Amino acid sequence: MQTLETFYQAGDTRLNVGTFIFSIFGIPTGLLALMLIQEKMSTTLKQILSIPLLTIVFFTPILFTCGNGVFDLVQTVACYNLFLRLFEFYWISPLLYGKSAYATRDYLYTEFWAALCKFPKPNKKKDDDTKPKVYVKDKKWYHIVSYMAYHAVICDIFGSWWSTFTGPDVIMMRQDRPLLFFVFLFFIVFMLNSAFNMFGYALHLAHCIYYDGGSYSGEQWRSLMKNPIMSTSLEELWSFRWHQLLHTSWVAFGFRPARYITQRLLAKRVKNPLPIALFVGTLAVFAVSGSMHEYIIYANVGSTIYFRSFIGQQLFFFFIHGVGMTLERFTAKFAKKFVPPTLLNSFLVKEILQRVWVISYAFLTFPFFIDGFAYWGLWADNPFVFTRPLVFEFFRSIPYGHALCGSLL
Numbered sequence: 001m002q003t004l005e006t007f008y009q010a011g012d013t014r015l016n017v018g019t020f021i022f023s024i025f026g027i028p029t030g031l032l033a034l035m036l037i038q039e040k041m042s043t044t045l046k047q048i049l050s051i052p053l054l055t056i057v058f059f060t061p062i063l064f065t066c067g068n069g070v071f072d073l074v075q076t077v078a079c080y081n082l083f084l085r086l087f088e089f090y091w092i093s094p095l096l097y098g099k100s101a102y103a104t105r106d107y108l109y110t111e112f113w114a115a116l117c118k119f120p121k122p123n124k125k126k127d128d129d130t131k132p133k134v135y136v137k138d139k140k141w142y143h144i145v146s147y148m149a150y151h152a153v154i155c156d157i158f159g160s161w162w163s164t165f166t167g168p169d170v171i172m173m174r175q176d177r178p179l180l181f182f183v184f185l186f187f188i189v190f191m192l193n194s195a196f197n198m199f200g201y202a203l204h205l206a207h208c209i210y211y212d213g214g215s216y217s218g219e220q221w222r223s224l225m226k227n228p229i230m231s232t233s234l235e236e237l238w239s240f241r242w243h244q245l246l247h248t249s250w251v252a253f254g255f256r257p258a259r260y261i262t263q264r265l266l267a268k269r270v271k272n273p274l275p276i277a278l279f280v281g282t283l284a285v286f287a288v289s290g291s292m293h294e295y296i297i298y299a300n301v302g303s304t305i306y307f308r309s310f311i312g313q314q315l316f317f318f319f320i321h322g323v324g325m326t327l328e329r330f331t332a333k334f335a336k337k338f339v340p341p342t343l344l345n346s347f348l349v350k351e352i353l354q355r356v357w358v359i360s361y362a363f364l365t366f367p368f369f370i371d372g373f374a375y376w377g378l379w380a381d382n383p384f385v386f387t388r389p390l391v392f393e394f395f396r397s398i399p400y401g402h403a404l405c406g407s408l409l
Contacts (some may be wrong), residue, residue, distance in 0.1 A: 011302020012114040020069075025060040025079050032086045036103050043094050043101040050066045050101075061299040069300070069378030076296045081246050082255040084288065092257055093348035095132065115244045116200055116222050127232040138170040138323030141208045144216075147223075154194035156384040158187055160391035163379060165406030170374035174367055180404065186229065193225045196243045206297040232354040234361065250288045258284035279326060280380050287320035290315035297372035310372040317368040321322045324361055 017024065034051050035046050056402035061076040093099045110119055165173075165184075174181040200223060208216045224243045231237035261279035266273035293314035298306045335344055344347060395401035395409055402409055 008062065009303045010299045011060045011305065013302065014063060014299075016067045017064050018066050018115060019071070021060065021066045021075055024064060025057045025075065025082070028056045029082050029086070030381070031404055032057075032106065032209065036086075036089055037099065037105055037108070047094070050086070054083060054087060054090070057086070058159075061295075068385065069381035071381075072300055073296065073378055076299050077246075077292065078237075080292045080295050081249040085249040088249075088257075092253065096257055096260065111248050114248060115246075116204055116221060117207075117280045118222070126237045135220040135388075137212070137215040137217050139216055139218045141205060141214045141216075143218075144201050144208060146197055146203045148205070151194035151198040151201070153251065154386060155191060155198060155382075156387050157391060158191040158194075159379065159382045160385045160388040161395075162188070162191070163382065163385055163388060164392070164395070164407060164409040165373045165379075167377040167405040169408075171371055182363055183404075185363055186369075189229045189362075193229070195221050196225045196245070198243070200243070231358050232350060233328055234321060235328055235360060237358060238321065238325065243302055246289075246292075250285045254284035254288035255281040282325065283319065283322045286318040286373075287315065290318035291319070293372075296378065299374065300376050300378070304376065306372075309375070310335055314374060315369045317365055320365060321361075347399050 036047060044178070057079050060079050061072070065072055068073065090101045090353040091104060113119075118135075120134070160358060167182075170184070173184060204221055208214060224245060225397060226241040228237050228241040231241050235306055259277040262280045263273050266276060270276065291314075294311070297310050297314065301310065350375060395405050
């Protein structure tokens with residue numbers, strides 16, 4: 001059992017409680033959500049009651065483990081983002097904007113599903129009689145199952161290949177086998193696309209069966225990831241193709257407060273503070289994302305290893321990607337003034353040079369992201385490795401097969 005002297009150490013010192021861990025943070029989260037929708041309860045009372053509940057949610061991944069790397073990843077991400085979103089509701093919004101700590105059930109429902117579903121927008125103008133868009137349900141639940149099956153196969157095959165690598169294999173690969181490291185980066189992003197989509201389709205399937213009676217609109221629902229490996233800019237990568245599952249938490253906790261505070265501070269000093277405020281808000285989102293990944297590494301590798309080897313790597317990775325996005329915007333404005341439109345819109349620039357830029361930037365910065373996760377080695381607990389014997393046999397039977405895999409083949 002943990003003591004007051006060791007509770008912050010996380011990693012292997014955590015208490016293994018199995019899947020009960022989801023109840024440990026799930027019950028406080030449910031109580032926080034229940035208080036939030038109480039219109040007659042005062043904000044002050046809600047804030048007082050929220051303190052111990054928010055504390056439990058935040059410290060659950062640091063104090064407890066479920067003994068499986070993949071599930072630990074899920075619960076760590078969940079706790080971090082639930083804490084952020086609920087902290088914004090209970091504390092930031094009342095203190096910064098003067099709002100009450102209150103949200104309707106419909107608001108929470110819409111926000112939760114916004115990453116996967118497009119909701120009809122109500123008309124803001126009183127004299128506008130245009131009816132909100134009506135989505136036609138043209139697909140059934142079994143379409144979702146087929147999409148899940150496809151992505152499950154992808155995760156299984158590439159997850160089996162990934163399981164040939166140890167943590168040290170991955171960390172040393174960029175120095176010893178840079179070409180394989182490039183291939184590794186490509187296939188990891190490809191597999192993550194399927195992993196997130198499989199999770200998204202699982203959520204979609206639950207909604208389809210429970211809320212929609214087994215049918216849904218293909219126009220209204222979208223996949224969680226959109227082939228990020230095909231991105232032609234960092235802006236496209238992070239704002240469109242990468243999953244937006246945590247978008248609302250990061251915008252509410254990072255972007256909006258940073259933009260609001262910056263605009264207030266610069267209102268009397270700068271003629272137009274909005275561009276600066278938007279830049280600061282963008283960096284704040286990447287800072288929140290980086291902090292989440294720091295939190296994940298800290299909780300799962302432990303404080304000793306984290307402070308000795310990995311502290312700040314995730315923040316640096318996401319910060320320089322935020323800077324890279326800003327540089328893209330400035331470069332685009334500069335290019336429009338001095339480069340002929342025919343060249344800017346050519347296949348060479350749009351399809352080749354821009355993709356080379358994104359892939360090169362990702363390749364050079366990827367080590368800052370992957371090292372902490374590689375040391376943790378969470379892929380060893382990947383449940384989708386049913387094809388592992390076949391994948392191993394395939395690589396053992398082909399020339400140079402061992403050169404394409406890790407030391408566990």
